[in-house]
Amino acid sequence: MEMPVPDAGVIKRKARIVQRLQEVLPLSAVIHDPAETRAYECDGLSAYRCAPLCAILPSSTDEVSAALRVCFEEGVPVVPRGSGTSLAGGALPTADSVILGVARLNAVIETNYPDRYIRVQTGRTNLSVTGAVEQDGFFYAPDPSSQLACAIAGNIAMNSGGAHCLKYGVTTNNLMGVTMVQMDGTVVEIGGAHLDAPGLDLLGVICGSEGQLGVVTEATLRILHKPEGARPVLMGFDSNEVAGACVSDIIKAGVLPVAIEFMDRPCIEACEAFAHAGYPMCEALLIVEVEGSPAEIDEQLGLIKQIAHRHNPVELREAKDAEEAGRIWLGRKSAFGAMGQINDYICLDGTIPVSELPYVLRRIGELTASYGLGVANVFHAGDGNMHPLLLYNANKPGDLEKAEALGSDILTLCVEVGGCLTGEHGVGIEKRDLMTVQFTTEDLEAQMAVKDVFDPRWLLNPAKVFPLASSDARRHQAA
Amino acid sequence: MQPETEIELAEAVRAAKGPLRIVGGGTRPVGRPIVGEVLSTAGLTGISLYEPGALTMVVQAGTPLAEVETALAAEHQRLPFEPMDHRPLLGTTGTPTIGAVAACNISGPRRIQAGAARDYMLGVRFVDGAGTVVKNGGRVMKNVTGYDLVKLMAGACGTLGVLTEVAFKVLPEVEAMATLTLSGLDEERAVAAMSAALGSPFEVSGVAHGAGMTRFRLEGFTASVTYRADRLSDMLRPFGAAKVESEPATVRAIWSGIRDVTDFAGKPGDVWRMSVKPSDAPGLIARMGAEVRLDWGGGLIWALVPEGTDLRGRIGPFAGHATLVRAAPETRAAIAPFQPEPAQLAALTAGLRAKFDPRGILNPGLMT
């Protein structure tokens, strides 16, 4: 993956930049020893690594503002970082950049049940937001599989989703306000405990902007009361096509499950070996979960089972109790880990119209075979967000490049059938150079114009999202 | 001007010599009165794609909202955000278009549970102020590819670009619905009751208060609605005995009245719309001294005030925003219809306008 040539002038000024940062931050918040900056050399896309100039860990919005002001004056690029679980290289540093980590900003500022929101500092992990309100029966809905580790900061930057977003929406649908620091240190308050924007929906464009418009330090998030109960059902099918058709029928029938998850045979086998969830060995599995009171659950699952029966399932297993429900989810939740045990993989994230599922699954199989690689599919079927895991061997020269080329082909296929490059993981560096498959020059110009307004010198996470060639002039006028 | 295609529309914007007033159905004359040549989207019509099994619909911006709703109803689906019809309140005539619903981010009572128009907009095509055609988003349900300009366009009221096509996520129509009504609560108690309902697991899809009646809507499968109506009634017992109405036509009529604020239709006075933190509502209402209707559990206040009243001046600083929705053009020229923004946000807004509409010709000044 090509990255811009680091600014030699910045690297030469390291001592001075570190010193200026130490003047505005506690000593322990400025990490500059190469042995320690290594910890920030990559995120979840670990095939790419580069240690930053230094890393800073501010503890307040004021400290973030003061530190950004220094970087702005010194002309140093800044890469914001939450927990570093991005699968797109969104938090990958360059050698001339400062990593700004929000890990120390992890407090709950306010919980308000009558008005149903929580305000947190953004370094707080996704799961611990729910953790702060669940004793009172509430939860924060977006639930990325990485929720134990990932921070709200990263969720907002990537507009992350999760298994339950079919019903509850993704981050942007649950975000009410932010405090954000612009590259020049200006602090802005956007939104709050009320709904909708007074004028332009700035919050809407900040969410999903991959750390390129500002550093988000605080967030107001919508919380909901937990449903009375939830129950999954597991269904096995003879082929991917049949499972895909079943998904489409369920959606059309007017039942709105909270989740419809899909796994194909390679994935089922790996999960079974890893987690012993007791999955049936078949071509495709669906996990469908519904919510409500016991009677409501019975009614919805009754309908879903009726639909499934029309597709001759080889297995139909409804969880009888919490323990069985846990086992049904166990395999799915450990899918990435399980695949990681047996292979190196690249996780794609393209989204397609649900109606194209059978065709796209078949084409993915054909394309993968033509590259001589393996693939396992596990994904959020209800909304067409696919996660093909492309299996390769990192120790075999050329294999990564082959997998990346296959990845490009598959993502191009997703766009061709009316879908997009990424449904929830973001563009980062990973899909940056494919943006021209989905967008015209004009489309990209319009997006870059937004960055021009928020960060005119293109110092915030500059080498991400847009093809380097498209952003070249902007990044250079900045330097 | 009434172009028939996106290409013609782009050409018209490019060739424009002065300000353009963008009009869909012309049923929602909101914001600062503006002068300019009319650019109508009414020539861009038709549903380009509708896949009920994928819950998606792609529509040309000038398509009448009614046409969209009819097509959806035929497949037993609907627009979940329940867009308000402004005609009764504003006393306008004409045909609301889907493009204006999107451009003005128009939602209804279900906004509190299901989300706003912006939450169901999957993609847009628009012509910016330079006459350039831009697309953003797409037609799939999850998409984080590049910046979300869809949200930026939703609510920009045409000032950043003229929408030509919008893709929506739609949802199944429900099998049954019910309304629970409590009577005689004051605003303080009503907001408390509404908060309790919204903080319950019963998925209330509308909570409104006005004219001494506090309403709660439940929707879904029949057995489920019945069950939740019972449970919610029990829960609301401290606030009084709830009357349950489950005849669909009646329930629909109640909520379209709330959605369109028909209580204020034809009544003299200006109408303001405020979005606030629900628990702030009773205090704000006390400061207002106006007739009000509450929606969104108290988070949305509709206020009827004497003509020419500057409501913001009357109540002083508050958290949230107030929009002057109905007033004579002179009033809307004198009092900012949209909430003035703090300096830093105003700077960002101005910057975006300068980028997307460098000549300042798209509904210029409408949102100031």
Ligand SMILES: Cc1cc2nc3c(=O)[nH]c(=O)nc-3n(C[C@H](O)[C@H](O)[C@H](O)COP(=O)(O)OP(=O)(O)OC[C@H]3O[C@@H](n4cnc5c(N)ncnc54)[C@H](O)[C@@H]3O)c2cc1C
């Ligand atoms: C095993 C695994 C499973 C996953 N499952 C899911 C899933 O189900 N759904 C999903 O959507 N994603 C998933 N992800 C991807 C990832 O967890 C999400 O993208 C997550 O939101 C990243 O959060 P983070 O805190 O780790 O951010 P980081 O990786 O640290 O950063 C991500 C991006 O956010 C920016 N950023 C960080 N902090 C700030 C800030 N304060 N202000 C502005 N920008 C900032 C960074 O610059 C970067 O561009 C998964 C990842 C892994 C490893």
